[in-house]
Amino acid sequence: xxxxxxxxxxxxxxxxxxxxxxxxxxxxxxxxxxxxxxxxxxxxxxxxxxxxxxxxxxxxxxxxxxxxxxxxxxxxxxxxxxxxxxxxxxxxxxxxxxxxxxxxxxxxxxxxxxxxxxxxxxxxxxxxxxxxxxxxxxxxxxxxxxxxxxxxxxxxxxxxxxxxxxxxxxxxxxxxxxxxxxxxxxxxxxxxxxxxxxxxxxxxxxxxxxxxxxxxxxxxxxxxxxxxxxxxxxxxxxxxxxxxxxxxxxxxxxxxxxxxxxxxxxxxxxxxxxxxxxxxxxxxxxxxxxxxxxxxxxxxxxxxxxxxxxxxxxxxxxxxxxx
Ligand SMILES: Nc1ncnc2c1ncn2[C@@H]1O[C@H](COP(=O)(O)OP(=O)(O)O)[C@@H](O)[C@H]1O
Ligand SMILES: [Mg+2]
Numbered sequence: 001x002x003x004x005x006x007x008x009x010x011x012x013x014x015x016x017x018x019x020x021x022x023x024x025x026x027x028x029x030x031x032x033x034x035x036x037x038x039x040x041x042x043x044x045x046x047x048x049x050x051x052x053x054x055x056x057x058x059x060x061x062x063x064x065x066x067x068x069x070x071x072x073x074x075x076x077x078x079x080x081x082x083x084x085x086x087x088x089x090x091x092x093x094x095x096x097x098x099x100x101x102x103x104x105x106x107x108x109x110x111x112x113x114x115x116x117x118x119x120x121x122x123x124x125x126x127x128x129x130x131x132x133x134x135x136x137x138x139x140x141x142x143x144x145x146x147x148x149x150x151x152x153x154x155x156x157x158x159x160x161x162x163x164x165x166x167x168x169x170x171x172x173x174x175x176x177x178x179x180x181x182x183x184x185x186x187x188x189x190x191x192x193x194x195x196x197x198x199x200x201x202x203x204x205x206x207x208x209x210x211x212x213x214x215x216x217x218x219x220x221x222x223x224x225x226x227x228x229x230x231x232x233x234x235x236x237x238x239x240x241x242x243x244x245x246x247x248x249x250x251x252x253x254x255x256x257x258x259x260x261x262x263x264x265x266x267x268x269x270x271x272x273x274x275x276x277x278x279x280x281x282x283x284x285x286x287x288x289x290x291x292x293x294x295x296x297x298x299x300x301x302x303x304x305x306x307x308x309x310x311x312x313x314x315x316x317x318x319x320x321x322x323x
Contacts, residue, residue, distance in 0.1 A: 002176060002208045003046035003069070008078030009232075010039040010064050038064040040232035041078070051202045051209045053223035053240070055216075057320050061232040062212045063102075066178045069210070070100040082176060096125050099169040103181035106165055108153045114164035115149045118171050125172035132171065139167045142204075143197050159190025166197070179211040183218055195221055216313045230320055240312065247319050248310040251289055255280040255296065256304040269295060278303070283310075 016034045018026060039061040046052060054062055067073040069080060071087035071094065080087055085094040108117045122132045140146045143163045153161060162182060170177070179198070183191045199222055202209050213219055219226060219240070226243060228236040236243050253270070257278045266272055269292055270284035284292045289307060296302060 001045055002048045002050075002083060003044075003210070004079075004081045005045070005065075005069075006043050006079045008039060008042050008065070008068065008080060009037070009076045010061075010068060010073060011076045012036045012038055037232050039068070042229070042232070042234045044227055044234065044237055046208060046210065048208055049202070049206045050225065051198070051211065051223055053219035053226040054210050054212045054229065055219055055226055055316065056212075056229035056235075059231075060229045062229060063180055065229070066100060066180050066210065066212065070098055070178050071095065072100070096172060097174055098176045098178065099172075099174040100178045101165055101169045101180065101182055103162070103184040106161065107168055108161065108164055110154045111152060113150045114153055114156075114168065117164075117168045118149070121168055121171050127172055131173070135171050135173060136167070139170055142200055143167065144193070157190075159186045159193070162186060162190070162194060163197075166194075170201070173205065175207055177207050177209045179209060181212055181214060183213055183215055191215065191218070198222055216311075216316065220312055228316070228319065235319060244309050244312060244315050248286075248315045250283050250285055250310055252308050252310060253282045253284055253289070253292065253296070254304075254306045254308065255282070255300070255302050257301055258303045259301040261300060265299070 012035070013033045014036055016032045018024075018032075042061075042065070054065070056062055064073065068075050069082060069087055071090045074088050083094065083097055085091060085097075087094065087098075108114055118132075118136060121127075127135070136149075140149060143166065145160070145163045145167070148156060148160050148164065149167070153164065156164065166182070182198070183194050186194065195218055198209065198211065201207065202222075211218070211222065224239055226236070226238070226240050227234060228243065236246070252273065257280055260277050261280075263272065263275060266275070266280070266282070270282040270288070273281040273283050275281075282292070293305070293307070296305065
């Protein structure tokens with residue numbers, strides 16, 4: 001067991017001002033605080049080498065959790081153990097075994113080449129010359145970034161910068177990696193190359209990785225197991241495939257029609273998700289799939305038919321909307 005979280009909660013106290021000038025005056029005398037329960041009583045365990053997707057809508061509590069796990073925030077209540085350490089003790093030994101990478105924050109010096117930050121981290125973490133060389137070589141190769149490390153950071157693209165952020169975060173070979181939206185804002189190609197990197201890095205280094213992302217594609221390609229969080233609470237923890245089985249009550253039937261069919265003839269078959277001749281997608285309740293397919297065969301001029309589970313994206317959206 002590498003990570004163990006028990007009944008963890010975090011509330012923020014936010015100062016609430018009443019609107020307008022009078023509100024400001026009043027609040028000078030009586031400050032009002034509001035409690036925001038960002039994380040509420042969550043528990044989970046993660047084994048060595050797992051690559052887990054931590055997903056949820058904006059404001060769900062993902063970043064707050066990752067900050068507590070990496071020792072940046074003190075929990076309001078509950079216990080965390082990572083690699084046998086309590087993160088908030090912020091022991092050097094602990095900090096030298098983990099890394100937190102945030103897509104929206106950076107540690108690189110803007111005006112210098114990323115190599116300078118790597119060298120600084122080499123000193124901070126006391127990495128030997130030979131380990132440093134070896135890690136740098138390995139990481140730049142995996143990220144296809146050998147020729148970027150000597151370029152001023154501000155001259156790099158967002159995707160290239162993210163690669164440098166990852167090298168800076170991984171140069172000390174952390175055993176546990178917290179990746180908070182590492183692909184946010186990147187173009188599709190950069191997203192894919194980071195995705196490939198994360199996968200390969202996880203396999204090669206056996207590092208344990210907890211990853212949050214807005215892009216279901218990341219989670220789908222990288223993570224067997226997901227933890228779904230919404231409004232500070234865990235909704236699901238298990239295999240992604242089971243998430244779909246458990247939460248999706250429908251399947252999609254993909255049809256290719258050989259003749260145009262009037263939509264009015266499709267009404268009693270299921271929900272029409274998309275109809276652009278010759279392609280038709282119907283969403284049908286799972287228990288009605290057999291019956292519906294029989295009807296389609298009988299009634300519609302079809303050239304091709306396939307049945308698939310709902311897209312993860314749709315299933316997850318339904319969960320968050322409380323369907
Ligand atoms: N420093 C803070 N002060 C007050 N409220 C915060 C702070 N950081 C986050 N929150 C609130 O806590 C909740 C969880 O936020 P966060 O952990 O950032 O969610 P996520 O990363 O899933 O989008 C949100 O309601 C957010 O507004
Ligand atoms: Mg966040």
